[in-house]
Amino acid sequence: MIESVFILLAPIIGALLYGFERIVKARMQNRMGPPLLQPFYDMFKLMQKRLYLIHAPHALFALLHFITLWMVVAFIILGDNLLYSIFLHLLATIFLIMAGFSVRSAYSHMGANRELLALLAYEPILILMAVGLYLYTGSFNISMIRTFSSSLPQLLLLFLSLALIIPVKLKKSPFDATSAHQEIVGGVEIEYSSWMFEFLYMAKCLEYVFVYLLVALFAGNSLSLALLLVATVFLMVNLVDNSTARVKIQDLMKMVLGFGLILSIMNIVGLYFV
Amino acid sequence: MFSFKWFKKKSPWILHYNAGSCNGCDIEILACLSPKYDLERFGVINCGNPKQADIFLVTGPVTYRSRERLIQLYTQIPEPKVVIAVGSCACTGGIFRSMYNVEDGIDRYIPVDVYTPGCASSPELIMDAVIQAVDIFEHKNQQLQSAKKLYRQPVFEQGRFCVSNVAKSLKDKDE
Ligand code: SF4
Numbered sequence: 209m210i211e212s213v214f215i216l217l218a219p220i221i222g223a224l225l226y227g228f229e230r231i232v233k234a235r236m237q238n239r240m241g242p243p244l245l246q247p248f249y250d251m252f253k254l255m256q257k258r259l260y261l262i263h264a265p266h267a268l269f270a271l272l273h274f275i276t277l278w279m280v281v282a283f284i285i286l287g288d289n290l291l292y293s294i295f296l297h298l299l300a301t302i303f304l305i306m307a308g309f310s311v312r313s314a315y316s317h318m319g320a321n322r323e324l325l326a327l328l329a330y331e332p333i334l335i336l337m338a339v340g341l342y343l344y345t346g347s348f349n350i351s352m353i354r355t356f357s358s359s360l361p362q363l364l365l366l367f368l369s370l371a372l373i374i375p376v377k378l379k380k381s382p383f384d385a386t387s388a389h390q391e392i393v394g395g396v397e398i399e400y401s402s403w404m405f406e407f408l409y410m411a412k413c414l415e416y417v418f419v420y421l422l423v424a425l426f427a428g429n430s431l432s433l434a435l436l437l438v439a440t441v442f443l444m445v446n447l448v449d450n451s452t453a454r455v456k457i458q459d460l461m462k463m464v465l466g467f468g469l470i471l472s473i474m475n476i477v478g479l480y481f482v
Numbered sequence: 483m484f485s486f487k488w489f490k491k492k493s494p495w496i497l498h499y500n501a502g503s504c505n506g507c508d509i510e511i512l513a514c515l516s517p518k519y520d521l522e523r524f525g526v527i528n529c530g531n532p533k534q535a536d537i538f539l540v541t542g543p544v545t546y547r548s549r550e551r552l553i554q555l556y557t558q559i560p561e562p563k564v565v566i567a568v569g570s571c572a573c574t575g576g577i578f579r580s581m582y583n584v585e586d587g588i589d590r591y592i593p594v595d596v597y598t599p600g601c602a603s604s605p606e607l608i609m610d611a612v613i614q615a616v617d618i619f620e621h622k623n624q625q626l627q628s629a630k631k632l633y634r635q636p637v638f639e640q641g642r643f644c645v646s647n648v649a650k651s652l653k654d655k656d657e
Contacts, residue, residue, distance in 0.1 A: 230522075240523040249493040249525055253536070256623060258560035260533055393530045401533035401560050 215282045222413030223247040225420070229446060236450050247413065251406055259402040262311050267404050269307030274407040276300035277414045284421045287351030290338045297334075297418065300411075301327055308396035319395020322386045322457045329464040330373040334422075336472040340366040341425065343479045350425065358428040360437075365475035367426050369468035371441055376464060377419050379412075380449040383464065385457040493525040494616050497535035497559065501552050501588060503542025506602035507569035511539060514605045514612075521609060524616070532558035537615050538592075539608075543571040543584040549591055556592045562622040564615040567594045568608060570601040577601065 214221075227244045234241025243249075261267055277300045283293045301323065308320025342348050344359045353359075360367060375383040387395045397408050420438045427434035455463070500508055514521045515528055529535055532555050544552055556565070567588050570576030575586030588594060595618050598611045 237517050239517045239520040242525045253493040
């Protein structure tokens with residue numbers, strides 16, 4: 209019962225998180241920042257704008273991206289298979305990439321290319337994270353993982369590599385080359401306008417929910433530890449976002465694949481032998 | 483009925499275009515977004531994408547090279563949209579007036595809603611212009627919505643609600 213409420217409200221929770229994040233970021237820079245409900249103001253404004261539709265598949269891909277992401281979040285909340293959720297999330301990203309390649313804008317193609325490269329960098333780490341959790345709990349089932357005690361001490365390195373890919377997923381510096389606003393004008397989202405863009409906006413909010421649900425998985429059955437982990441990661445990600453500059457997409461791949469993969473593999477090998 | 487009125491007003495997204503300015507006014511616009519003036523507290527985002535923008539901030543006298551892009555960018559912004567001319571040269575040509583390679587001001591090419599004087603225009607003035615632009619945006623939106631209701635079909639023609647009308651009706655409302 210409570211799960212279905214959470215699933216229905218997931219985009220709204222994500223939007224609130226995003227609004228809160230914008231305030232936190234502003235306060236870190238000694239600014240006031242926009243109101244908490246700013247994402248909702250944006251959404252309602254976008255609904256009133258005129259729509260420029262490029263072609264039907266382009267719009268459909270945005271819709272599919274949003275719906276698939278919502279399903280991913282739903283599966284994680286319901287406690288379904290973790291590996292399955294991660295692959296479904298991969299499908300959602302593929303839809304976005306196809307949307308980017310389906311129009312003729314050069315920026316859109318470049319954004320889709322970068323999205324693909326970023327996918328290559330972070331996807332192995334997500335899968336290794338699932339493997340690590342499997343080795344610890346003996347199951348890919350999320351409801352099963354949630355019954356165990358916290359896996360943080362054993363899977364600390366995997367947790368760190370997950371924290372490393374969060375900026376890639378949420379498009380934050382230093383790893384925001386996929387949607388670099390001053391450079392390729394948002395990448396794949398460039399050709400969307402009005403309420404079609406709203407789906408991408410809401411998908412971005414769902415991405416927040418997805419990432420922080422993954423973070424909470426490491427806390428096992430302790431809710432307070434989950435909240436603590438989410439709060440810490442949230443603050444750290446924003447601190448890093450505020451204090452670093454964007455790196456090139458090649459460096460993004462090197463850093464994420466280099467550090468993340470090595471940390472994850474070390475952790476898994478360690479688990480195997482200890 | 484549920485009204486979107488309170489929502490639209492709070493989320494103006496800005497597109498900033500340099501039509502051959504000396505960079506003085508651009509720096510002032512960026513200063514507006516910096517911690518000291520913090521334009522973001524009004525919900526402003528400096529989005530580089532015309533398809534998602536509401537307010538078009540233009541600096542500089544229009545050089546021959548930039549005028550096509552100016553019109554392209556203007557037409558790519560979905561209605562309702564508001565144009566702000568920032569700085570003397572965007573308003574009238576400023577110190578570049580009647581030079582051989584510039585048009586005098588952007589209103590030769592696109593309708594302008596708010597003029598911001600000064601060389602360079604100060605951040606306070608630009609903020610004031612943006613706040614006014616939000617009001618004009620709201621007004622244009624209402625006109626679009628009522629027109630849509632009247633004819634039962636979208637009437638989103640380019641430049642249908644020209645500047646002078648809006649400015650006049652706003653002035654009438656004030657008086
Ligand atoms: S108004 Fe003055 S400061 Fe502004 S762009 Fe023109 S010349 Fe430069």
